[in-house]
Amino acid sequence: MKVCMAVFCELLEMVEMNVVHVDYAKLFASSLINNQPQPDPYLECLANFLRTEAPRVIGHFRTSLLVSSCLDILNGMILESALPIHSAQKIPGFHEWIRGWNAGGTAVGQFLIPTGDQSESHFTEYVQLLPAISDMQSYVNDILSFYKERIIRREKCYLHQVSLENQCSEMESLKELCSRTSSLYLKNCEVMGQSNSHVRQIYRDYVMGYIEWHFYDELYKLNEMGLRLFP
Template identity: 25%
Template sequence: MDPSCVDLHTTQHQGVQSWTSSLWNLAELLGLSNLLPKRRTTVDTLRSFVNYFDTTDLPSIEDAELKYLCIKEGESTYLEDNYPDDPDTLVGVANFTKHFASLKTQPTKMAEHFANILAEAPQLFGDVAADFIVQAGLSGMSEAYTMFIFPKDLSYNLYVQALPLVGEVINFMNDITSFYKEECENERHNLVSLMAEARGEPKIETLCYLVERCIQAHERTLRILSPYEGVRSNYENFVKGYLAFHLGAKRYRLSELDL
């Protein structure tokens, strides 16, 4: 185990238990509780939850939109993890939007690759979706993910009212599942830490509050999309996959909890 995490395991064990218990509630909301054993320990419960996800029927990598998504998220993750420590990333980020808007070549190879990825969005997605994807790429906001959920030929009017709530689900779920990694790495500039400080409460209380907000946004989204079974199914499948990605990716270090 990473020595930096020793204190986390010894002094915040109850906090981690509460966090995994909150993720159980999210699993119940997604309709997975009948596939999980009766509660024993929080770790056992979360382990069963993670093991539920089936990766044998993933979309074909030959799908152009999926290839685009993989490349875009790979580039985005690289930039996030290396800024501001990598000199090339530091140089490329500062004036990225200025160069992108003026159609000028970016100052670094990685920044130029990312600019080209954003420029390709209109070729693969509808006009509205492409606008959201480019905006999200420039701002770091969650709108791009909301556009990846729904097929290109699906009428925008069927899901537009749910987009703000879908954005909340995406953002909160990322904050919740990133908490352990950020605590291990002593990161303090994140939503949980900043909100806990502002509210004058322990981080675990703030984390549980965010779980409640995430679940509320998810339930409201389901109600809005309920008249359209196919649209709702697209959203539900995305949520399951998005959560499965965070639970399984090495980047989030959740394997250290013996899930």
């Protein structure tokens, strides 16, 4: 299951980094539904994974959730690329809405929920992982990518746009997001622990692993700020 999740995440990253023609991404859903070849090799690899590998590993219903999430991710990318850089910057919640599409937590969560008859019978307990992981994926990434995206590259990142929406400084937005993320993590752990300790353990392990990955990936340049993980 972990190998399958790693392959899926790598496919998504390759699509995001290498599919330069937005029109190709717009054709993904239609080509997938009609079982037609994708116009891009990276999209074709993703489509093949969704058609063949995913149903074998996580079953048909969870594959449906996975496909739906993939379409949200692609549509979010398309919409972001199509909008002018300052569009709707003052509409409350606009960039939070877009960010939710791109998070991919529902997709990744399909590979964290155990398979088997016993797990399927308790699916409603495990399904709470999906929104919890989606939030953490968005918030943790926005916090730990702020340095390389905004400080180094001066990109119009999520925290920059939210600051424009809320008419506050970027540091204020960063501080608020850090506080919200830590509080949400602790609250989720508390609630999950009351119903299913296994669900809480899956959640904890994934969030800690996701944070750790940002520190080990040189792309985020966290070492330049002297940030280190605790031993």
